[in-house]
Amino acid sequence: MLMNKDIKVLGIVPARKGSKRIPGKNIKEVAGKPLIVYTFEIAKKSKLLTRLIVSTDDEEVIRLANQSGIEVPFVRPAEFASDTATDFDWIKHAVEELADKGWKADYVVILRATNPLRIVEDIDLAVEKILETRADSVRLLNPIKEHPYWLKTVQGDWAMPFIELGIPEEQLRSQDLPKLYFINGVVDVIDVHNLKNNCIYGKKISYVMIDWERSLDIDDISDFNYAEFYFTKKKLQDENSCLSKN
Numbered sequence: 001m002l003m004n005k006d007i008k009v010l011g012i013v014p015a016r017k018g019s020k021r022i023p024g025k026n027i028k029e030v031a032g033k034p035l036i037v038y039t040f041e042i043a044k045k046s047k048l049l050t051r052l053i054v055s056t057d058d059e060e061v062i063r064l065a066n067q068s069g070i071e072v073p074f075v076r077p078a079e080f081a082s083d084t085a086t087d088f089d090w091i092k093h094a095v096e097e098l099a100d101k102g103w104k105a106d107y108v109v110i111l112r113a114t115n116p117l118r119i120v121e122d123i124d125l126a127v128e129k130i131l132e133t134r135a136d137s138v139r140l141l142n143p144i145k146e147h148p149y150w151l152k153t154v155q156g157d158w159a160m161p162f163i164e165l166g167i168p169e170e171q172l173r174s175q176d177l178p179k180l181y182f183i184n185g186v187v188d189v190i191d192v193h194n195l196k197n198n199c200i201y202g203k204k205i206s207y208v209m210i211d212w213e214r215s216l217d218i219d220d221i222s223d224f225n226y227a228e229f230y231f232t233k234k235k236l237q238d239e240n241s242c243l244s245k246n
Contacts, residue, residue: 007050009105009127010049010052010109011043011051011109012094012108013040013052014087015036016057016058016085017058017061018081018083022221025218026058030116031231034064035113035116036064037064038116038231039111044069044070045120046127048123048124048127053070054071056081057075057078073101076093077093080093091108095108105192109127109189110187110190112186114219115187115216116218116227117186117214118186119214122186122210122214126140129207133206134204135205136190137188137194138206139183139206140208141210143182143209147174147180149163149165181207181209216230
């Protein structure tokens with residue numbers, strides 16, 4: 001897709017230092033490489049990002065960004081890197097910091113380091129979608145695995161339906177249930193105008209559908225273990241592919 005050269009698309013990799021569940025999560029090594037570097041490498045391949053930056057308060061992330069050729073135009077202030085700070089806070093801060101220096105973004109692409117299995121097509125398709133649809137935002141979805149109609153809530157000794165359908169559970173068939181999808185956070189693209197209305201995603205939200213495999217969000221050690229397995233296997237496949245060509 002040919003993009004209007006006047007449209008400025010800002011890619012932001014957010015990486016605050018504080019992580020209580022897994023300290024140093026963004027820089028923890030996965031298959032011999034810091035987690036955040038996987039996002040750096042894919043983001044740099046995008047043809048539709050006008051500018052790519054990191055928003056962080058972590059000196060080690062800054063070092064890795066510089067080493068990877070990723071711009072760090074400011075250090076994120078402490079008030080926007082705390083446990084109480086919202087995504088809205090650090091996104092607005094980044095946009096305003098750059099605007100104050102004469103660079104105004106039209107769209108922001110959020111690329112979280114904790115989603116390392118994305119591919120460059122995920123980024124570019126999401127940017128293309130917001131340009132084509134003029135949506136307030138574009139979010140990546142994948143089909144849910146566990147349908148909420150099967151969920152239970154507990155009341156004393158009893159397991160009760162979370163959603164009361166008025167028919168016995170055994171009469172439910174998976175194929176008859178409504179199709180539902182999960183917002184995975186792998187790539188989010190937002191129109192900067194949303195920030196003026198004190199929101200991120202707006203009302204008109206479009207989407208790009210991706211496979212479950214790429215939607216991994218690293219939140220605990222088991223997620224790290226899966227990522228380790230995934231990238232180790234991929235590295236071996238790539239090495240064997242090169243050997244077969246030689």
